[in-house]
Amino acid sequence: MPETRWLDDEEQRTWRAYLKSSHLLQMALERQLQRDSGMPHAYYMILVALSESPERTMTMTQLAAFLQYSASRLSHAMARLEEKGWVRRAKRHEDRRTTVAQLTDAGFAALVEAAPGHVEEVRRILFDPLTREQTRELHGLLDRILAGLESQGLTADFPGA
Numbered sequence: 001m002p003e004t005r006w007l008d009d010e011e012q013r014t015w016r017a018y019l020k021s022s023h024l025l026q027m028a029l030e031r032q033l034q035r036d037s038g039m040p041h042a043y044y045m046i047l048v049a050l051s052e053s054p055e056r057t058m059t060m061t062q063l064a065a066f067l068q069y070s071a072s073r074l075s076h077a078m079a080r081l082e083e084k085g086w087v088r089r090a091k092r093h094e095d096r097r098t099t100v101a102q103l104t105d106a107g108f109a110a111l112v113e114a115a116p117g118h119v120e121e122v123r124r125i126l127f128d129p130l131t132r133e134q135t136r137e138l139h140g141l142l143d144r145i146l147a148g149l150e151s152q153g154l155t156a157d158f159p160g161a
Helices: 009-037 041-051 060-067 071-083 105-127 132-151
Strands: 057-059 087-091 099-103
Touching: 009 041, 009 105, 041 057, 041 060, 041 071, 041 087, 041 099, 041 105, 057 060, 060 071, 060 099, 071 087, 099 105
Parallel strands: none
Antiparallel strands: 057 099, 087 099
């Protein structure tokens, strides 16, 4: 068995800073969306995914894969979004075994209303503390990390990434 390559002090500090900042970023986005729009970040991401899809429609399987959600987690969230009138689910005409999710006009309006506050929070937390050069450096570093993950067969169908 190969010897464990333990993290040195600098790597350990970097790893912990990444974990903490990632966790706090998610907490801040969750708090902002709940406060300003009354929706959890998970619901916002569903609305975004559907809004960026052709005809604002995806199969439930595609949506679950895109968001990395279990079928039960997505089904629960979709039930809540349907209650609000923001999405609708239906069987696909060509294949009754496939369920499609579609963003309604009311759901799109909720997304349009929530987006400015969400984007401002992302900007305030992630980009305002950085210079333009630091933002480019961060992007380059993240691209390298993503390339390493993808070379191991890990993928996520994330728009713009």
